[in-house]
Amino acid sequence: MVPSTSNLSSKQPAHNPKDIEVEERKRLLVDRDGYDSDDFDQPENKEERWSSRKIAITASALIGLLITGTFARTVLFGTPGRTHGSETAVLYSNGTEGFKRTVVIVSIDGLRADYLDRGLTPHLLALSKKGLRAKSMKPVFPTLTFPNHWALMTGLHAESHGIVANNFWDPASKEEFHYNRISSAWNPAWWLGEPMWETAEKAGLVTANLMWPGPPKTLTEASPTYFVPWKDKVPLGEKLDQILHWIDLPLHTRPQLIMAYEPSLDQAGHATGPYSKQVNETLVIVDRFAKDLHDSLEARNLTDIVDIVFVSDHGMTDTSHPEPVYIDDILGADGLKAIEHEDGWPSMGLRFHSNANASKLLHALVEASKANPEKFEVYTRQTMPERYHFSKHERIAPIYVVPKIGYILTTHAEGDVGMSKGNHGYDNDEVSMQAMFVAHGPFSVNAKAQYQRRSQDSRLVARAKKGWHSTSHDTFIMQPFRNVEIYNLVIKLLGISNKAAPTNGTIGFWEQYL
Template identity: 60%
Template sequence: MKDEPLADDTMKELPRHISDDAADQEREGLLSGVAAERRDADTERSRLSTKKMLALAATALLLLVGVVEVGIMIKSKHQAPDPVLNLTRSNGTHEFKKTVLVVSIDGLQAGYLDRGLTPHLLDISKKGLRAKFMKPVFPTLTFPNHWALMTGLYAESHGIVANNFWDPATDSKFDYSSAPHSWNASWWFGEPMWETAGKAGLITANLMWPGPPETRTGWSPTYFIPWRDKVPLSEKHDQIMSWIDLPLDSRPQLIMAYEPSLDQAGHLAGPKSTLVNTTLAYVDRFAKSITESLAARNLTDIVDVVFLSDHGMTDTSHPTLVYMDDIIGVEGLESIEHEDGWPSMGIRFSPTVDSSKYLSILLDAAKANPEKFDVYTHDTMPQRYHFSRNPRIAPIYVVPKMGYALTTREQGDVGFSKGNHGYDNNERSMNAMFVAHGPFSAVTKVLHQQNSRSLAKRWLGNPNEGWHSTTDDTYVMDGFENVNIYNLVMKLLAIEEFAASTNGTEGFWDKYF
């Protein structure tokens, strides 16, 4: 994204909402669910081998211990969503339905959490879950990834292939910074989670999440607050809590919120800057205020909170410049009709020139300089990018390697930001962040801890596969693709039967529930 000024009050403290009230845990119906599973197992006993019986017994024991500790209802993953999950629960004074809050902190590189500047996010992760990283879709840009998070689709499937791009089908340009050139529903393919929730009869709220106010099928969030720059995080906090405090019949069960200040700081000063570190502490206090406000309302066991980001950030303060006019000549440069996808360069040559000639020149240059950039067509694009099957993707894509920047002799490095993203999504510095806290993560952590202490390791192999214990006893999930977030929210809201098709891994979250 372009460099944008930070909010004027970036350095202000956020309000504190602290409560010592412990959240109540429900334990009703637990033993009956496990007993039912045991009766089913008895009917199959004669057909099971001794090894399988041991595995089944170990599984039942793990479920019983974990469930009694955290107070959840056990049901088979093959059953339809249990109606009890949609019933209201009390926080001691009011009734609440199952609720999910998804907060995106733009540009929060996964590695930022290891700087010692985010004690609150780390504390949240110790109580809940943290992933090593979350892998963004290619290109690692803001709009493609926020729509991937919302829909569970790769860019080639959801159609937002860059922050700025040309659509040959409509002969028009998508420009993320202009509502008239980006909000039209025709740009946005796929079904965002707030549309699915609406179809399931849930109330939803959207606080400045990058995307349109309405989908191609005419669905809108129940509450929608459009993008506005320089909004203090205290104001966003208060807006979220005002939705949480609404009466039951008008209260959203899915809330999505977006915060760009860390991304803006990264572009302006670079990921290693004092400004990024200061802003990182600022958004960390925002995360703390959210969790403390939920705790003050006794909602820790009712509301699942997911803090995540869209991509990381890398230092581009001193890149090695690659001059495109030195490669294809001034004539070739002037023959480019449309250019998409900075820091990559999606090229559409004028139909009046022989584009194959320039493609050949670019391929030869890439072969001679493999450390600087790659050149792809739809046919040669790496399959792992999932970035070829859409006419909005330019027919020729020049993708710079980390540390390099595409430019021209005329442009030089004028206007270059000190930090950037958009590079190969396998690059470590492009990794996004995932931290979750609430009833889902509490259940998952207890089951994991019980697994690690039980005989199941011998009976079931390695039930903790995909987990890593750190020195402070924090359990960290393996990294995963961000297209799996949509299905997580569907599970948390118990509306999987309404879910749209996605590019996420089928059954990915089953082992964590």
């Protein structure tokens, strides 16, 4: 779910909160992207018989070339790891050009962690065998697109970065944020914290943003060097071309941080559910994209220079046959009319009119929840579970009704109008809400090698204290971690940790891997 680039007036008319909820539901039901790239499998090389003389001559020539190439690389680009003024100034060679350490982070919206176990993503799994994969990555609450993409960018929980839902009311500005309206979604006043691209730009690095959800600039007027705004139904092949265009730029204009976003899997999940044929077909397509991106970097001899980090923002659960919880049965007709603002669907963040008896209405909701604990929970900012990290911001509605998996909050008048067959936004501890993490590049290879050296055996057995599991000789699965750790990973890979902004991540979390 991303901001639209359709023409919108600068001042939005007032919207009924029920209309907004139905509008958001309907916008989820979008067709998926297409991608027509072929699977470029290379044919096996045929063996040839060589004479001993040919072998000796060829070996001598190769040794000579290797010595010459190594000397030239050292003279022209310096020894890998040697700094030239600063860590970010280190130049590496792919054999023909100088490159600085580069990170490409790609978000596949709605790629549930266990989608990788369906046997439909051989290329992502191949990358994880060469690099790293997490068992899962925990999204922030609420498990929605905009709060989590900004958490990935800033390392902050929603209560800290201010994007507390895809749509919500701000009592300070008396305005509504809606993910699909440029007038709000691109207004930097909504977006708190420092995104990784701002940190990188401040450190003098070039950055590029390919449709990542968020504003084109922050309150400090910082912006990525390159910015491609959101546009729906852009084929993945075109996005790959754009990434490679940036990779192929001259050294001083080439981005060291590239962020890219792909929504087609999330759109398929909403439209047809997480177990549908369309989701599986789209999963194959995004997996092919991962292969093509890796192969393109490999063809440029960049896999030892460029780190690729694939992430998702949240998972997806089946809502094709949800059981309704009728809020009007709990609040009554007058209580329903007393709702002034409703935020955060599929949850209900409720703000009542000033003349309403909010305490009485809250009591009715709490008692109904106690009678049906398997269906929904009701929280205030004071009773919100600490693990949600979702109470310390005035944009969070004073009353939050959170449905359990398998249930929807609605009214008799609305029913399930606009309800998608797949959804997210639920408790971020739920298995179906977990996101994925796969990385490949010098970081992941070195991290794995480091743990192999520490192990008594070349295979890493399951050891919780080490944070790893081994499912085969060359597959390593990290223990689950929170997505607020991603900011510090990218900043560390870029060599600018001394410029990092404060985050909600764990201090030193990546030291065990880097």
